[in-house]
Amino acid sequence: MVMAPLALAAVLTLQGCDAIQGQDPGPTPTTDALPSPTVPAERPPGEPAQSPSEPSKSPVAAGDPCAVLTQEEAEKLADSKLDPAEPLDETCTYTGLASGPSAQVEVYVGDSARNYLDAERGIGHELSPLPGVGEEAYLEDGSVFFRASGQWISIRLVRSVPPDETREPLEDLARTVAARR
Known part of the structure; x- marks a missing residue:
């Protein structure tokens, strides 16, 4: 532009x-x-973009990936302090602090979440059904995929720990998020 x-x-x-x-x-x-250039308004990191002319609507319903988890929920999942959320299209990433342990929480919504699930299936990763979470849900090492209110959501946890340590926290968080939908 x-x-x-x-x-x-x-x-x-x-x-x-x-x-x-x-x-x-x-x-x-x-x-x-001539097309007028659009200059994005300055906003604090982690605050989702919203057009001033858009009516206020539920951020998750609108596809805002950073509205899926709170900072506290991401930090509890990672068992570590994290930087504020960084949105990019249908994804949101919470990265570990430079001074802390290596950890990252990624959130995908909509087509991005569904494409991630399809890619994991396509490369043969083992996905276990996760009953009682949304309309449909699956768990694999480090990631959970679920559909709630017709929208796909995926939460991925990157930590240097055995997958057994992250299974229960991912399941619990998926249940919490799906229940809010």
Whole structure:
């Protein structure tokens, strides 16, 4: 989007050169004809983006991956302090502090969650059904996948511990999140 203002400046500069040489530069373009660049508003890290013209709606229903877990829930799952959430499209990542143990919690919603589940199935990872969580749920080492209120959600925990240590916390968190839907 930075190109639009640069293109306008180039056209106006060239028209000025034509006018100096006595040539008719033709019609002057207006900024209405060019796409307007959108500059994202500054917001604190971890705060989800929301258009000012959008009516307020449930963040999870709107696909906001950082609204799926609270900072406290992510830190409890990781058993470690984490940096604030970083959203990117349909994903949200809580990374471990540079001064702390290595840990990361990733959240995927919508198509991203479903694609992650399909990829895990496609490469032959063992997925165990997880009864009583949403409409459908599966657990594998370090990740849980579930569908609640028609939306797929996945939570992935990256820690240097045996998978048996993360199974119960992932199950518990999936139940908590699915119950909120």
